Amino acid sequence: MEKKMKNNHASLNQIKTSTNVLFNAVFLILAVMCVFPLLFVFSISISSEESLRMNGYQIIPPQLSSAAYQFLWNERMMILRAVFMSVSVTVLGTILAVILTTSMGYVVSRRTYKLKTLYTWIVFIPMVFNGGMLASYVVVNNILNLRNTIWALILPLACSSFSVTICRTFFRTTVPDSIVESAKIDGADQFCIWSRIVLPISKPVMATIGMFAAFGYWNDWFQASLYIQDKNLQTLQSLLNNIQKNIEYIANNPYGGLSLQQYKSSMPTESVRMAIAIVIIVPIACTYPFFQKYFISGLTIGSVKE
Amino acid sequence: MGNQQSPVKGKSGKKALKIPRKRWTRDDTELFLLSVPTLVWYLLFTYLPMFGVIIAFKVYKLAPGGHGFLYNLLHSEWAGINNFKYFFTSNSFTMLLRNTILYNIAFIIISASVAVGGALMLSSMRNKRGSKVYQTMMFLPYFMSWVVVSYFVYALLTPERGYLNGIITALGGEKIMWYQEPKYWPFILVFLNTWKGMGYGMVIYLASITGIDPSLYEAAVMDGATKAQQARHITIPSIKPVFVMMLILDCGKIFNSDFGLFYQVTGGIPQSLYTTTSTFDTYIYNAIQSTAPIGQTAAANFFQAICSCATILFANWVVSKIDNENRII
Numbered sequence: 001m002e003k004k005m006k007n008n009h010a011s012l013n014q015i016k017t018s019t020n021v022l023f024n025a026v027f028l029i030l031a032v033m034c035v036f037p038l039l040f041v042f043s044i045s046i047s048s049e050e051s052l053r054m055n056g057y058q059i060i061p062p063q064l065s066s067a068a069y070q071f072l073w074n075e076r077m078m079i080l081r082a083v084f085m086s087v088s089v090t091v092l093g094t095i096l097a098v099i100l101t102t103s104m105g106y107v108v109s110r111r112t113y114k115l116k117t118l119y120t121w122i123v124f125i126p127m128v129f130n131g132g133m134l135a136s137y138v139v140v141n142n143i144l145n146l147r148n149t150i151w152a153l154i155l156p157l158a159c160s161s162f163s164v165t166i167c168r169t170f171f172r173t174t175v176p177d178s179i180v181e182s183a184k185i186d187g188a189d190q191f192c193i194w195s196r197i198v199l200p201i202s203k204p205v206m207a208t209i210g211m212f213a214a215f216g217y218w219n220d221w222f223q224a225s226l227y228i229q230d231k232n233l234q235t236l237q238s239l240l241n242n243i244q245k246n247i248e249y250i251a252n253n254p255y256g257g258l259s260l261q262q263y264k265s266s267m268p269t270e271s272v273r274m275a276i277a278i279v280i281i282v283p284i285a286c287t288y289p290f291f292q293k294y295f296i297s298g299l300t301i302g303s304v305k306e
Numbered sequence: 307m308g309n310q311q312s313p314v315k316g317k318s319g320k321k322a323l324k325i326p327r328k329r330w331t332r333d334d335t336e337l338f339l340l341s342v343p344t345l346v347w348y349l350l351f352t353y354l355p356m357f358g359v360i361i362a363f364k365v366y367k368l369a370p371g372g373h374g375f376l377y378n379l380l381h382s383e384w385a386g387i388n389n390f391k392y393f394f395t396s397n398s399f400t401m402l403l404r405n406t407i408l409y410n411i412a413f414i415i416i417s418a419s420v421a422v423g424g425a426l427m428l429s430s431m432r433n434k435r436g437s438k439v440y441q442t443m444m445f446l447p448y449f450m451s452w453v454v455v456s457y458f459v460y461a462l463l464t465p466e467r468g469y470l471n472g473i474i475t476a477l478g479g480e481k482i483m484w485y486q487e488p489k490y491w492p493f494i495l496v497f498l499n500t501w502k503g504m505g506y507g508m509v510i511y512l513a514s515i516t517g518i519d520p521s522l523y524e525a526a527v528m529d530g531a532t533k534a535q536q537a538r539h540i541t542i543p544s545i546k547p548v549f550v551m552m553l554i555l556d557c558g559k560i561f562n563s564d565f566g567l568f569y570q571v572t573g574g575i576p577q578s579l580y581t582t583t584s585t586f587d588t589y590i591y592n593a594i595q596s597t598a599p600i601g602q603t604a605a606a607n608f609f610q611a612i613c614s615c616a617t618i619l620f621a622n623w624v625v626s627k628i629d630n631e632n633r634i635i
Contacts (some may be wrong), residue, residue, distance in 0.1 A: 013432050013527045013536075023427045024436065026415070028426075033501065037458035038446070040469070055465035106342035107337045114334045119341070122348055126556070129615040131355025132607040133590050134600075138361065139354050142375035159347050183513035190336035196625045219451035222565065241453050242571075255632075257372055270467070283448060289442050289448045296509055 038281060039193070045069070045274035052270050054240020068271035078239075079279070085150070086235040093154040097213035098206055100159040105205075106194050109175075121280055123168075127161045137226055153229035153235070163209050169197065170205040183256040207294040218284065236280050243273050359611065361604035362389050370491050389605035402606075409492070410560045411500050414553070418464040420500055421507025423551065426537055428508060429515045441512070444505035452566025455498065463494075485573060488582035495583065499567060506551075513543055514548045550625055556624060558618030562609050564589045586610045 015023070044057050048065030055062055072079050107117050131139075136156065146152035177197055183193045199206065221237035229239060364382045373381075393399060406492060429436045447455070455461035462469045471481045518541065526536050563585035569575060572583050575592075586606060593603040 013523060013533075014432055015533050019430075019533075020432050023431050024433070026427065027424075027431075027437075027440040027444075030504065033441045034444045034446050034505065037455075037461075040461060041458060046509065055470050056472045057461050057464075057473075063454025099465075100347055101342045103340050107341040107344075110337060112333070114330055115338065122345070126348070126352040128618050129356065130352065130611060131358045131585060132611045134362070134594060134603050134607040135355035136351070137594055138375065138600075139350065143354070145448050154350055155347070159344060161352075164344075184333070190333065190340055190377060205619070207427060215449055219449070221451055221453045222572075232313060237451055237453055240457070249605070273457065274461070275455050277454050280454055284449045285446065288445065292442060292445055292509075295445075296513055 013125075038285065041274045041277050041281075045271050045278050047271055049269070049271060067273070068275035070095070071272050072275055079276075081232065082234050082236045082239045083279075085233060086218060086237070089150060089153045089220075089235060090214050091157060092150075093192045094210050094214045095215040096154060096158045097163070098210050101163045101209050101213075102202070102206060103194060104159070106171055107172035108164065109168045110180075111177075118202060123164050124159045140227060147227050148230045148233060150233065153220065153223050154217070157213070157220065159293055163212060167205055167209065170202060175201065182257050204297060207291070208297055211291045211294050211303055215284070218246065219278075236276070240276050240280060243276065359604065359608045361601060362608040363387075363597060364601055366600045374562055382603060385601055387422050387563040388593065389599075389601040390609070392602050393605040393609065398584070401581055402584055402586050402589055405465070405583070406563055409495065409563065409585065410556075412492075414556045414560075416496060416500050417507055418549070418556075420504055422542075422545070423509055424504065424508040425511030425515055425545075429513055430533060430537075441505065441509055445503070445509065447502040448506045450502075450571050452564070452570040455566075456570040457575065459494075459498070460573070485576055486578040490581050491572070491579055495567060495571070498571060499564065502567075509595050510552070511548065514545045518544045522529065550629070554618065554621045554625060557621035558614055560617050561586060565591065 012158075028081060039061060040057070041060060043061050044052070045068050046056065046064055046066065047061035048063040049067060051058075051063035051065075053059065104119075104123070107113060108123060109115065110116065113119070131138075140146050140152055146155065179197060183197055188196070206305055219237065220235070224235055224238035225241060228234065234242070247272045345563060361379065363385055364429075365385045365388075366379060366382050381435075409434070428437050428441065460468075463471075463487070465471055465483050470484070475481060484494075497617075505607055522540050523536055526540060531539070563590055565587040568583050568585050568588050569591065572579050575583055575588055586609075590603055590610075593606070
């Protein structure tokens with residue numbers, strides 16, 4: 001009953017039916033435009049190489065084939081190694097990002113901290129001025145010597161002033177000073193307060209920071225293209241990015257007694273590329289709808305001024 | 307960031323009442339220790355690169371004896387402003403400047419209008435469930451890397467098998483060599499940028515629209531305001547702070563470009579598209595990958611960093627003159 005009343009009340013202030021239909025149509029087109037490429041790439045990945053050669057890329061594959069996925073399966077060592085790298089970078093990086101960001105966010109959020117003003121500037125300046133691509137490259141590559149290590153993929157993206165600010169705002173607004181004070185009276189040190197009291201009640205912001213970091217790491221190809229030449233350290237993204245080189249590399253190292261020529265001609269090049277793209281997108285496409293709300297909350301917390 | 311300069315208020319009890327400068331306490335030590343890892347990160351990955359700008363004023367040479375980079379840098383000769391002279395007088399400079407700024411202006415205007423317009427439409431839709439589904443679907447491109455997007459684009463545009471050329475020939479047209487025709491690329495890039503950021507932008511504005519006090523709309527309905535009038539006089543003024551903040555942040559990025567968009571989507575910037583799709587970032591990236599003298603690349607880098615800083619401060623200054631409430635610094 002109550003719901004119906006509410007509906008009646010709301011219907012006083014609604015757009016006209018025709019406008020509503022129009023808006024729905026607009027968004028339907030936009031939404032399909034956003035999802036269509038994914039389906040398109042998928043349908044290429046299951047097309048047979050021959051039909052691709054004959055008809056070009058089609059939305060509905062004229063001839064189905066699982067050759068691309070079979071090929072990936074045969075080359076599973078390479079793919080699995082890349083998956084393993086991507087997963088390790090994402091997991092390690094996300095953990096590190098959450099630790100670095102929340103600890104700094106907590107320290108900056110303490111109003112009584114003596115160095116608060118200094119810290120605010122330390123966090124703020126990089127938002128306005130940064131050394132740029134070349135200087136960062138020189139630091140990672142020449143000064144810290146991280147080239148061809150997993151740390152070159154993890155460390156540069158582990159923290160950002162944007163996420164520290166999100167944390168600070170969150171801690172300021174949702175963690176009551178009285179909790180921190182009473183823990184202090186009970187003899188807890190700040191590390192203990194941060195890890196045992198503040199973090200457990202700050203799961204939303206941790207999820208937000210963690211999600212930003214995780215998607216950032218999973219999608220990163222740029223750091224890899226700058227710092228990683230070692231084939232064994234390739235992530236999925238860099239595998240895809242260097243696919244041309246890689247397919248030639250595989251073709252030059254054939255498995256199972258095929259001659260080079262046979263192997264090259266049997267290789268479903270076009271559909272394999274698209275199949276790797278699918279391997280990258282599917283985990284994201286399956287998870288992001290569940291985490292979308294954390295992104296939104298993070299973005300809205302981040303845009304709250306003090 | 308407004309009140310950061312204010313003195314410590316009497317939060318820590320009796321002590322703070324009389325003593326104007328708080329003494330260093332054990333608490334401060336603990337907080338300092340807690341922040342050490344992140345401080346180290348900040349020093350290494352944001353502040354150290356800032357000093358990297360001195361490369362721009364050096365003629366970097368390898369000193370004999372296999373020393374490290376820093377040793378070589380410190381022992382290289384000063385170049386004064388020669389590196390900058392070289393960069394400013396090179397053929398690329400005006401082209402890079404024009405491309406970077408014009409693309410960004412187009413991106414800012416179009417993305418902002420799509421995001422605000424879309425958010426207004428989404429918020430007024432009747433079927434809330436449907437609006438949620440649309441939002442989720444439109445958010446998808448935001449989570450894809452440009453490498454993946456470049457594969458979609460490739461599938462659409464590749465001359466021989468591409469989907470678009472398939473349609474064009476089926477309709478009796480000539481095949482278009484997309485990757486060799488510069489005239490299409492400004493549109494393609496603007497379209498892709500809008501496409502990828504659309505869901506994100508709409509959702510930000512939508513979040514601030516849903517935060518508006520509903521009683522404002524109720525009062526407006528009582529006074530006989532139409533939907534359009536409500537949007538104009540309630541919704542738009544309410545989302546102005548977010549809009550201004552996004553605008554300032556975007557202006558700060560006007561000398562930067564989304565590297566992946568320009569580099570990946572074009573397929574590594576082929577020669578034919580060089581003058582239409584190069585930006586400062588692609589120029590610097592190519593220089594890093596090549597054997598170009600590092601000092602000259604650093605000059606480009608330094609120029610970009612200084613301009614970014616200047617534009618964000620300028621945008622903030624302009625906003626503070628017009629409407630002091632909305633400045634972000």
